[in-house]
Amino acid sequence: MAPIPGASARADFPFFAAHPGTAYLDTAATSQRPDSVIEAERVFVRSDYAAVHRGSSMATGEATWAFEDAREKVARFVGAGEREIVWTQNATDALNVVALGMADASAGLGDARFALGQGDEIVVTAAEHHANLIPWQRLAAKTGARLVVVPVDAAGLWTLDGLREVVTPRTRVIAFAHVSNVTGLIAPVVDVVEIARGVGALTVLDACQSVPHLPVDLAALGVDFAAFSAHKMAGPTGIGALYGRAELLDALPPARTGGSAITVVTLEAAEFLPSPQRFEAGTQAVSQAVAFGAAVDYLSAVGMAAVAAHEREIGQALAEAVAAVPGARLVGPPAGAERAALASVIVDGVHAHDVGQFLDDRGVTVRTGHHCAQPLHRVLGVAATTRASAGVYTTLDEVEQFREALSGVRTFFGVSA
Template sequence: MTQLPGLLDIEAIRKDFPLLDRVVHDGKKIVYLDNAATSQKPRQVLDALNEYYEQHNANVHRGVHVLAEEATALYEGARDKVAAFINAPSRDEVIFTKNASESLNLVANMLGWADEPYRVDRETEIAITEMEHHSNIVPWQLLAQRTGAKLKWFGLTDDGRLDLSNIEEVITEKTKIVSFTLVSNIMGTVNPVEAIVRRAQDVGALVLIDASQAAPHMPLDVQALGADFVAFTGHKMCGPTGIGVLWGRQELLEDLPPFLGGGEMIETVSMHASTYAPAPHKFEAGTPPIAQAVGLGAAVDYLTAIGMDKIAAHEHAITEYAIKRLAEVPDLRIIGPTTAEDRGAAISFVLGDIHPHDVGQVLDEQGIAVRVGHHCARPVCLRYGIPATTRASFYLYSSPAEVDALIDGLEHVRNFFG
């Protein structure tokens, strides 16, 4: 096996993930390189989910029987774990949603309904970037259409970085919110948070960071980021689907209106009016994703035990090795940064004039799972004049041998298409 500096004990870690032993297509062992879409789940998370449903299943908060109390303790315990994981000043700043998309939509709707000084209206502007996932584009387009606000964005350089040369034109005195991804899901680019946050603060704009591709892969400290809101999702960080997180500064959560109405988010209700519970419950209407939160808590325990700094070092080594090996493939063009500096573990590429869907299909026949398409980031594909890309994305259980399998698979693709 190829030895790289900074690697985790891959063999030991892979034993925690049952699906990685799956055999597909005539006895080929799965090579899972689609981690930017979703991660696999360790036994520790699967066991936590099973134990919850088998031993503790009940609705939370209102019941006085033993199961309700246990379920509530597990659910709120998961909130404590997430708060510690992201270094939140208060557990009450952690809101559970169903995914990062809901978290981003939650902020957009809050600002559309807010009073001054937070209200987005026809006199204000919204700033995003050209590299955003659709989940961080469409909500702002909808808000701009409803309110008359102007939507502006940062463009991209030829090497897949944000073009901040016009930062004072994109973020102005009229800007109410700046929303951008910490790590691009299509190009892997790690964005310069400090420069963007500093400019936003200078003009009094709020900052929302989409950390969906960061939280699974590197230490995430919401206080160090300096943002007002941070969103991420559980299923990309070894947790189950159906659970996301929105972190927000306490004073903002107190001032901003709720997005969804229903049970648990209220303080009092009459037929004439209602008052709302304090955050976080103010933003968690109805029965929450209880089991999913428990599973996310178990995922946080798992990642924390390994160490996010060690996971980041492992992925950096794998990504650096992958970029080196991909450079050996004739006619292959990486879309985005071509070095491992300031980039994450997702690498998108095109292979000559072979359509990415054909690349993905032939790789699948070799047991290699990659993602093809525009990865919910179609503006990036338009910017670089390509219909789609093939994306290989790595995680804490990815190995140099899997990178080698990808390279061999791409050689098979080239031979197949002549």
Template sequence: MVATPAHLLPSVGLPSAAQLGNEEVLRIRNDFPILQQPVNGMPLVYLDSGATSQNPLSVIESEQEFYEQRNSAVHRGAHFLAVEATEGFEDARATVASFIVADWDEVVWTSNATEGLNLLSYSFLNASLPGAAPEAAQFALGSGDEIVVTEMEHHANLIPWQQLAQRTGAIVRYIPVDDHGVLDLEAAESIVGPRTRILAFTHASNVLGTINPVERLVRLAHGVGALVVLDACQSAPHMPLDVKDLDVDFAVLSGHKMLAPTGVGVLYGKSELLNAMPPFLTGGSMITTVTMEKAEFLPSPQRFEAGTQKISQAIALASAANYLTETGMGRIHEWESVLGMRLVEGLASIPGVRVLGPEAGVERLGLASFDVEGVHAHDVGQFLDSRGIAVRVGHHCAQPLHRRYGLTATTRASTYLYNTTDDVDALLEGVAAVRGYFGA
């Protein structure tokens, strides 16, 4: 039986409408076994959730329970275990669909968000080839067509579109960011035009913490008949996400950034679009009829789920979605906004530290990427690790964005629902000591 999260037990839980605070966050931490261990003789301060979040015990146990009691292939057996596995697998789909306010058949399981974006890219490529089905023509690209992204994109939402453009003759254009890490929306008005077929952009930047105006960008794209692809990797774990209300055509997210295991992600697509798209991977489990000459394919979502699926991971992702829902996505976003402002204000006050992204006072994610004058980001990360503080260093899979600001690497601290203000203060104390330690 999967354990009830400690902070949700009646004896200690707070009303769902109450704002999170340090006291409840400390109870939340009890649900995360990995956070109880020391690192280098110091209490672990985990500030790398933007890369990979940690897993609560309820999520770990949900995956273990599958292997202990229901392990079987799905959709291909009539025995008890197969039925139980299939029900758990499809119940998980319905749970995750509800989490993002989608219909169950609009949720396609992927290995991660990167696979979801590549699925779209390759499907659109297949639609552009001779012999594609007539209903796929809406996804076909050719010479002179344009794919628009932004300058703040993760490589996963840039390279697949570059590859698609190279293979079809389309052109990739981008919306620039200003000095404060905000999209230049005036430029966007002139860049998104009648040749635009796809507008792909991140909901929230994994480097800048910027939260983009999705509704405005969607209106701009749909106004010229373009499809909208939303990278929700940094938004789905941290704020309420309603794909129907946002009216995006497609969206992707990764489980490992929202308390779930690695190896599972989601592609959301409007059902009428998914059912018109050519499949990406082909093989078993995604067909209706096969002869030695041809095959016919199932509708979405099975249309895009060839072969044995990530069953236990999907079930664990649903458990993670339930954990986040019960905690309250609005509360999580509010708390991380508090932590984010504390990060930005504190870092900006340290001499020799440059913080990327919106200035203090502007709504942002609970993360901050920064450069310490005279000290390489990798050295900063190792110094902080000696104090038990885990952060991310490098270009964060966003080289063009770093180049925009004249940098090759930054240090990134990213918070989540299990971080306290003390965690942020420990980081600030550590960063303040970096330049002195290295003699910069």
């Protein structure tokens, strides 16, 4: 029988049996893994482990089949073709692959459509994770392009009108998150793609917080590139995925070079394979890829429509829980508005790290800090926030446990109402 989100799915994740009474509200950082994912990797390592895409032995063939079968599963899960999914170390690495490839193209080492120069513009929002900001900062510095920022308001939210105001005919790249890891804002991706196409710009989507939680069809959304990580979607660490439209991936210079990515090598030059192999130089994270495929199997069995419906309920409950606590302020869309299943909180008079420790002492696991989004936190006027985030296994009882613990923070630290 297919798992049902919430308490039913929770039984599939061994973490909860090992930590009874713990409300795990840190899925936006790293999700827990179900037994089926852990077992899939274990079986592969014990029984089918071998080099992939190397040699002609039966062992190599079986390992390669498992490796590529996982790619097919992940591709199908996000509406991509098999050649449109590249294995990377993680989503940060995937975003760097695109930026570094464009840097090489700008230096004359690849297709001119990716080349940037003086006067060109790269647009990002002020709410971006550092992984979708710093690579573009570096690309601008290398090429002479200008980094242009879409501003956010006091709640940390950006708008399409704000984007339109900064996009010009010189805009070459628009990089943005599908779902903000701090505010929970769900971006209007199709509208952004339309704006980008109007000026001939490429779109690069950080899909880390959307692919695990929403039905996502990247081809239908129309983005040119996207990045997401296995460890945020019931899978292992050490592997992520870069999506790119096939014709773009085949033309983008590979960020790393070496064995397995080439067709012909001489002492003077090398020619590269089409995507995805052109980007997968060296030995890959084979067992992690197999586990990534198993994670997709698990989420597909639950059904992403069911996951999304469950998390809409949990997300609203989290927002309402924060709103019910005097002295606690919710970052991002208010309770009742569309938002992802996460809630970043500012508790007046108490540092986020102290809030997190207080909650942890009461069995509530959350994330504290700037969440790799320092520029956004500067706009919010704080160094850090406390973030509670949900997944397929999160229950309303955990949300209530979070609310009860949060309501005791200011009293414990002696902060007056």
